[in-house]
Amino acid sequence: MQYVWDPFVRIFHWSLVIAFSVAFYTHASEWERVTHIRAGYTVGALLVARIVWGFTKTGYACFRTFPWDPVKAIKHIISELHGNAKRYIGHNPAGSMAIYLMLVIGLVTVTSGWLVFNDGWLFDQPELLQTIHLYAAWTWLGLIVLHVTGVVAESIVHKDNLIRAMITGCKRVTKKGERQATQL
Amino acid sequence: MTKISFILVALLSMTVLNANADVATAQKLADKYTGIAKGIDKGFTPSAEDGKVFFNRQIGMKGRKVSCASCHTANPADNGKHIITGKMIRPLAPAVNAKRFTDLEKVEDKFVEHCNDITGSDCTAQEKANFITYLITVKDATPKK
Numbered sequence: 001m002q003y004v005w006d007p008f009v010r011i012f013h014w015s016l017v018i019a020f021s022v023a024f025y026t027h028a029s030e031w032e033r034v035t036h037i038r039a040g041y042t043v044g045a046l047l048v049a050r051i052v053w054g055f056t057k058t059g060y061a062c063f064r065t066f067p068w069d070p071v072k073a074i075k076h077i078i079s080e081l082h083g084n085a086k087r088y089i090g091h092n093p094a095g096s097m098a099i100y101l102m103l104v105i106g107l108v109t110v111t112s113g114w115l116v117f118n119d120g121w122l123f124d125q126p127e128l129l130q131t132i133h134l135y136a137a138w139t140w141l142g143l144i145v146l147h148v149t150g151v152v153a154e155s156i157v158h159k160d161n162l163i164r165a166m167i168t169g170c171k172r173v174t175k176k177g178e179r180q181a182t183q184l
Numbered sequence: 185m186t187k188i189s190f191i192l193v194a195l196l197s198m199t200v201l202n203a204n205a206d207v208a209t210a211q212k213l214a215d216k217y218t219g220i221a222k223g224i225d226k227g228f229t230p231s232a233e234d235g236k237v238f239f240n241r242q243i244g245m246k247g248r249k250v251s252c253a254s255c256h257t258a259n260p261a262d263n264g265k266h267i268i269t270g271k272m273i274r275p276l277a278p279a280v281n282a283k284r285f286t287d288l289e290k291v292e293d294k295f296v297e298h299c300n301d302i303t304g305s306d307c308t309a310q311e312k313a314n315f316i317t318y319l320i321t322v323k324d325a326t327p328k329k
Contacts, residue, residue: 030255030301031246033268119272126274127286 001170004089009061012050013166019043024141037117044110047103060090066099073097080153087158089171095154098147105143109136210278210285210320213292217313228310235318238311243303250302252315260318261325277322 005013023039026032054063072093079085080094091099112133119126155162160172214230221228240258242249255273256264261280264273275281285291299307307315 028297028300030266030268030298033266037269117269117271119274127283127290130290131287 001168002089002173003169004060004171005166005169006057006059006061007169008053008057009050010166010169012046012053016043016046016050019046020140020144024137027137037113040110040113040117043106044114047106047110051103066091066093066096068096068100069093070097077150080150080157083157085154085157087160092154094150095147098143098150102140102143102147105136105140109133109140112136206282206285207278207320209288210316213285213288214313214316214320217309217316220309221313224309228313230313230317232314232318232321235311235314235316238307238315239318245302245304252298252302259322259326261322275325277319279320279323280325 019039019042023036023043026036026039029036053061059065073096074094076085076093085092088095112129115121115123116126116129116133123129151162154160162171165171218228218230221230239252239256239260242251250267254267256262256276260276262275264275265271266273274283276284278284295312296306299305
């Protein structure tokens with residue numbers, strides 16, 4: 001087994017899953033508003049911590065190891081569909097794009113939600129802020145669907161369990177040729 | 185990327201700017217609900233009186249007695265106060281708050297959500313027609329003492 005995801009990344013990932021789910025589940029109810037707000041603040045704190053970690057850490061958690069490259073991401077998805085995608089130990093190009101888009105849309109969601117809750121702060125545009133918050137949250141959910149689909153597809157193509165890897169931190173030992181495909 | 189974000193911002197601002205926020209758009213929604221209500225009861229005419237009763241009607245929910253007025257106060261032209269978070273809520277009445285009823289789709293979504301919060305189910309078209317009719321008649325905030 002090869003060690004890939006450090007404890008921070010794993011705890012961050014599953015905390016974010018829980019916090020997002022709680023926020024999404026409680027979004028429509030005024031009775032649950034306080035829970036929604038707390039979950040939202042938790043999401044915000046997690047995202048900021050992950051971004052700091054991505055800039056300061058070395059290893060697979062570091063942003064430099066998975067560049068922003070939409071073209072490469074699309075190419076990876078196409079080869080994934082053909083079943084001959086290159087194996088990456090850290091984030092593959094499509095996964096990298098999913099991570100960046102989720103970080104950005106996550107920050108938009110949290111910031112707009114925070115401004116909606118504190119109606120009248122900074123911008124006196126409740127209608128616009130609500131619209132942004134709504135669309136950002138649903139876009140994020142869409143990205144999660146893509147992310148999970150990608151994880152499952154990647155796991156099948158490369159006969160590896162990426163979900164377990166995000167729990168234990170370790171991925172299947174790779175063949176020699178596959179190892180060269182990593183970004184490190 | 186910048187092109188896409190420009191388009192997104194443009195689309196978002198269109199959804200906000202195209203609507204004329206005034207009493208007339210509120211009336212449009214009231215008319216829609218009245219139309220639906222007439223399909224159920226031919227003799228239905230919206231009543232501001234009934235709308236006011238609906239707004240102040242207390243219902244047992246989550247172990248407390250609540251009504252729309254619990255958060256929005258008995259006068260929909262006044263600022264409200266959220267009973268859970270304590271946050272200020274802008275007036276509902278379109279006569280004093282031009283930002284209400286700008287996006288009717290959103291109003292309808294909120295209506296369903298809030299009805300679920302207070303009554304445990306959606307409200308009827310009659311109730312909604314009555315309520316908006318009442319809301320349009322409210323023109324003045326409570327004078328400050």
